[in-house]
Amino acid sequence: MEFINIGLFGLGTVGSGIVEILSKNGEIISREIGKKIKLKKICVKDINKKRNLKLDKSILTSNPDDIINDKEIDIVVEVIGGIDDAKKIIEKSINNGKHIISANKDLFALYGDEITSLAKTNGVHLLFEAAVAGGIPILKALQNDLYGNNIMKISGIVNGSTNYILTRMDIENLNLQDVVEEAKKLGFLEADPSADLEGLDAARKCAILATIGFNNLVTTNDVYTCGITDISLEDIKIARNMGYKIKLLATAENRKNGIVVMVHPTLLKNNHALASVDYELNSVYLEGDMVGETMFYGKGAGSLPTGSAVIGDLVLISKKITEKISPDYSYKIYNNKPILDIDQLSFSYFFRLNIKENIPEENKIRDILGDLGIKIDMINKINQNQYGIITKETPEIDFKNFKNSINNKLSLSSKIKEIRVLV
Template sequence: MQKLKVGLMGFGTVGSGVWRVLQDNSDKIIENCGFEIEASKILVRDLSKKRNGEIARGVFTDNPLEILNDENIKIVVEVMGGIEPAKEYILEAIKRGKHVVTANKALIASHGDMLLKAAKDANVKLLYEASVAGGIPIIHAIKESLSANRINSIMGILNGTTNYILSKMTSEKMEYDIVLKEAQEKGYAEADPTSDVEAFDAAYKLTILARLAFGIDVKIEDIYREGITNISPIDIEYATELGYVIKLLAIAKETNGKIELKVHPTFIPKGHPLAAVGDAFNAVYIKGNAVGELMFYGKGAGDLPTGSAAVGDIISIIREGTPNKMITQVINEKDLSNIKDMGSNQGEYYVRLLIKDIPGILGKIASLFGKYNVSLSSVIQKGKEEPAVSLVFITHETIELNVQYALTDIAKLPEVVSIANVIRVENI
């Protein structure tokens, strides 16, 4: 049996998952690619830390050169996370003619084009299936299975932490802070949850998917981003009453040659497949001009699902054989001008105001919406003669900037206590 040696850079959650998949599924891996894959060196930060007792201590190293200089290591698997030193190590591995597999979403989103060009110039492969949606093979699907399609739109629940929080708030009518604490105790959320709850994580993943789907050099700065920290049980209650579910969606869609890129809390109809995705699961919903509608669903994080994706990339490299068989996607830079400014997007909106319950206030607010061509589909008022009551609107489809202009004027009305929330609606 032929043996192929890989170097594993990082041995946290994902790194240990890669190692476990290689061990537990070795027979299946050999059957699928004809090689026994061995993690012959594993880079860690602290050699003194207690490690998996099944691994010989000599396998661990804190010196990256033991992987980079080893001519017998043909593939480097980077699962360290962060930008540096991961970028430096990947570039050095490429320079030395090694193929690279990475799960590093932040690095691929920020420097993916540069790294892919370096790999192409060096005639090696750089694969990154594990960087988006854990064990869901969405990158392969877009690059290979759907390559004959023009992708019209991608909408995804790409962050399990936020989906767990919103699902729990919906099913148990709990406050955001309480559910977040529970998510941290269960290991779904980090001690510092900013990357998840402020939607940075989902924005990185959307950057990667949008590049693949539309062939443009998307930057993380091109993605409009809004997190879930302002979602309250009352917003979820109104969503339910109106026939919607609130999800944090990453959305990329092309309309009349223009591309929208955004991550934000979204009202979606209860009957939509994404509305049923609960707990910490991920899902990606794609529309292609030939294939129609597809949804990919599964575990978007965790040691074994993400490890499975990384090992799948290793097997792909082995199966493809010689590096020059790889086709590198062409990025069309002139299309950058086609990324829409958020203010020009069109859609429907949920608006919740806190107002003083004074006769005539509804007419004043409706008049200001009308001033900016924002027509109203639904109006709900709950509470009466309290210091402040909720007044909720669902708009018809309109331009985002018009909604913002109208709300700026509405906020100046003395009867308006605050604009409590604005959530976009996708009637898909």
């Protein structure tokens, strides 16, 4: 049986998972491909670092060129993360005729179209399923299984770290910072958790989903992004009392007049399917004009789930190499719709109204907000000086104007902090 030779960049969480899967399930994988998979070389920063893996140290190198320039290596797998070094490795490998598999959401959310063009020019396969939602095969579903649909909406929980934090805050009545510190210790967050907490990680995934789902180029810079750093335990408790949960949602919509891409904390009714997705799990909800509504659910991160997505790409490319099938790329840009600004949109909003003194009765609050262009859908008196309010659908720009003018009507003890509501 012939070999498919692999060069692996990175032996961290995902890289270790790939090695473990190849070790345990190598025979199954080889039987499916018709050739044996051989991990010929692994590039790491420190070849002498202690690792809990059964590896022949002779395949380790710290020199990228040992993989890039090795004519026997068929497929390069990049799981080092980051942008600059990974981009150079992938581009050099493509120019040397090597097929590419990556888990790099940061890179493909910014340069996916550029790298795809380079792969096309060189006639090599390029897949990056593991870049979004770990072990959930969402990109292949969009690219292949749902090809007969116009995808109208993609929405989901695509960052397990923030979902873990919000779940624990809700279930255990914990403050954000307390959960963040524990999440770091448990490995759910990096030492610098800003990419997760500020929504950037989810925004990168949202850009990739929108590009593939709508065949319309979207980059990270296009995505309206707001993270969970301002979400308090008080917000969660009040939302709970009103029948809602708070989740960090990534949403992409394919509208007639343009593309909506946004990541922000969102109130979901308790009976919404995404409201039950807890801890580090991910879920992506799709609407297609033919299939209707469908949802994908599973582990969105971790060594083996993400490694499984990489292996799926590896099997697919290896079979195509063996059967001499031409490459088919994830990024197919047929459309050129504009990205709609958040100020062009309308939402229902949740906010707390904290009044210093002389708190009016509910009807008076409705009248005051109505005079400022805000219609109330639900109001909940929390205590002597506080209301929890959910509005009817309101243009974003009108809500901003309301926030600027409310102090002329009521004496507030704190600024209004809104959370958008999924209706």
